[in-house]
Amino acid sequence: MIDKKYSRSVNVFYVPLLIAAILFSISILFAADSGLQLVHADKTIGQKQGSEQLRFFEGAVHFHQDTLDMFCDKAVYYTKQNRIDFTGSVHLLDGRRTIDAQKVEYYPDTRLAVCMGDVRIRNGQDSLSAGYFAYNFKSSRVEAEKKVYIQDRKHLVQIWGEKSLYLANTHFARVENKTKLMRIDSLKNDTLLITAGKLEYQEQKPTQAMATDSVWIRQDKLKARCDTAIYFVDDEKVLLSAQPQAWYEDNAMSGRRIRIQLDSMEVKTIHISEKAKAVSLADSVDNSWNVLKGKEIHLTVLDKKPQQLQAAGNASSVYYLEDDQEKHGVNFATSDTIRIYFKTGKADSISILGGSEGVYYPENYKGEKAFENQGTGAGGRIKKP
Numbered sequence: 147m148i149d150k151k152y153s154r155s156v157n158v159f160y161v162p163l164l165i166a167a168i169l170f171s172i173s174i175l176f177a178a179d180s181g182l183q184l185v186h187a188d189k190t191i192g193q194k195q196g197s198e199q200l201r202f203f204e205g206a207v208h209f210h211q212d213t214l215d216m217f218c219d220k221a222v223y224y225t226k227q228n229r230i231d232f233t234g235s236v237h238l239l240d241g242r243r244t245i246d247a248q249k250v251e252y253y254p255d256t257r258l259a260v261c262m263g264d265v266r267i268r269n270g271q272d273s274l275s276a277g278y279f280a281y282n283f284k285s286s287r288v289e290a291e292k293k294v295y296i297q298d299r300k301h302l303v304q305i306w307g308e309k310s311l312y313l314a315n316t317h318f319a320r321v322e323n324k325t326k327l328m329r330i331d332s333l334k335n336d337t338l339l340i341t342a343g344k345l346e347y348q349e350q351k352p353t354q355a356m357a358t359d360s361v362w363i364r365q366d367k368l369k370a371r372c373d374t375a376i377y378f379v380d381d382e383k384v385l386l387s388a389q390p391q392a393w394y395e396d397n398a399m400s401g402r403r404i405r406i407q408l409d410s411m412e413v414k415t416i417h418i419s420e421k422a423k424a425v426s427l428a429d430s431v432d433n434s435w436n437v438l439k440g441k442e443i444h445l446t447v448l449d450k451k452p453q454q455l456q457a458a459g460n461a462s463s464v465y466y467l468e469d470d471q472e473k474h475g476v477n478f479a480t481s482d483t484i485r486i487y488f489k490t491g492k493a494d495s496i497s498i499l500g501g502s503e504g505v506y507y508p509e510n511y512k513g514e515k516a517f518e519n520q521g522t523g524a525g526g527r528i529k530k531p
Contacts, residue, residue: 182211182230182254187221198226207232211254214240214283218250229253236261240283243269243314257283265290269314271299272349276310286314294321298349301379304328305347305355317349327355327377329411336411339364340377353379361386363406367450368413369393370404382408392416395452395491396426399443416445424455426493428466434476436493437464438486455486455493465496 184190188205201223209216209230219234230252238245238259248263259281266275267288277292289311296305296312296319305328307321325345329338343359355377363370363384373388386392386404393399394416402420406413418424422443428434441459445452457463461484466476482500486493 182209184208185210185215198224200224211257212283214238214257216250216252228255243267245281259283267312267314269317272317273297273299274310274312274319279310288312288314296321296347298347301349301353302329302331303347303355303379304330305345307345319347321345321347325357327357329379331411334411336366338377338408338411340375342375351380355379365408365411365413367395368406368416370406372404382411384408392418394445394447397424397445397452397455398426399424399445401443412450413447415447418443422457424457434466435464436466437462438484439463440484451491452488454488457484458482463496463498465493 184203185208187203187207189203191202191204193200193202203221203223205219207216207218207221209221215238216232217235217237217239218232221230221232223230232250232252233248236245236247236250238247238250245259245261245265245267247261247265249261251260251262252258253260260278261281262278264275265277265279266273267279267281274288274290274294274296276290276294279288279290281288291309294305294307294310296310297303298305305319305321305326307325308323309321311320312318322344325342327340327345327347330336340355340357340361340363342357342361344357346356348354357375357377358373361372361375363375363386370384370386370390370392372386372390374386375390376385378384384406386406387402390402390404391398391400392404392406394413399416399418399422401418401422403418405415405417405419407415407417419442422440424438424443424445426436428436438455438457438461440457440461442457444454444456444458446454446456459482460480461482462478462480463484463486464476464478465486477496479496479498481498483498485497485499487495487497
């Protein structure tokens with residue numbers, strides 16, 4: 147006859163071994179099916195619902211598969227679907243990047259994680275957050291929706307949108323619906339803002355963003371719009387095409403292509419090529435406009451003020467002359483090169499270079515002006531944004 151005291155001690159001794167054996171058998175079962183292994187859980191329960199066997203795990207839950215470790219407070223494994231749901235402080239780690247979410251549905255066969263509720267993925271200095279995204283650990287492909295936010299700390303770039311495709315291995319993102327890119331120089335309090343219907347961002351060199359569909363660009367006194375823009379982040383250069391227009395203070399510019407060069411987040415030059423045109427309002431009362439045209443137009447900015455505006459190649463200009471708010475007529479000129487010089491941001495003088503022709507009309511002149519016949523006036527001028 148076995149002593150009862152000895153029997154109880156034997157049972158107590160074997161309980162931890164029994165639990166370990168159960169956990170080990172579950173781990174082996176997962177491994178046989180998909181390579182998914184249970185590393186730890188404070189509590190495990192098996193339950194059958196209909197034709198499907200469920201397994202519940204609670205307390206410091208830890209699963210492992212390949213290079214991926216999965217942590218949470220609770221988990222439910224659906225054997226028939228081969229799916230495991232993680233809830234409560236979900237944290238996924240694959241050695242290179244981490245994911246935090248409120249709930250994750252994970253499919254071991256395809257390595258797909260469907261993440262929900264304030265989801266955030268960190269990939270080096272990059273991070274992506276959204277209300278929902280599906281992450282494929284095989285391809286490192288992320289499809290995100292609902293208040294998408296991407297941050298590139300290295301280049302001080304932030305991106306917003308409603309829908310995104312993100313390739314973690316190549317640091318590439320395509321964002322759609324109400325997209326916005328912002329780059330901030332916190333020391334100088336300067337901000338570059340790009341809004342568009344769609345935006346593609348590539349962090350690997352050359353770091354660049356391509357914006358398409360109703361693009362708007364804003365930086366201090368600069369406003370620009372087009373249908374396609376490419377922002378080269380490292381070079382601080384923006385290329386605009388597809389009906390581009392730009393405004394800097396009182397100067398409105400248009401052409402086939404526009405190149406904006408920045409330095410430390412400040413506009414330094416604006417270059418317009420092919421059918422270039424720059425206009426500025428001379429007098430709102432009689433609706434008179436200063437007009438400069440040429441194959442190319444180049445605006446130089448110094449200390450955030452226009453310094454020089456130059457037209458080259460079949461250049462022409464119509465400029466209304468004024469001194470101390472007193473009108474002195476209008477000057478019409480054609481030349482190889484025409485330069486407009488500014489003083490405190492306002493047109494101050496004109497230089498006409500190379501094979502020039504010009505006509506000056508005094509303020510009291512009432513006849514027909516040559517530039518009115520040649521279409522050099524303000525017809526088709528750019529409206530202010």
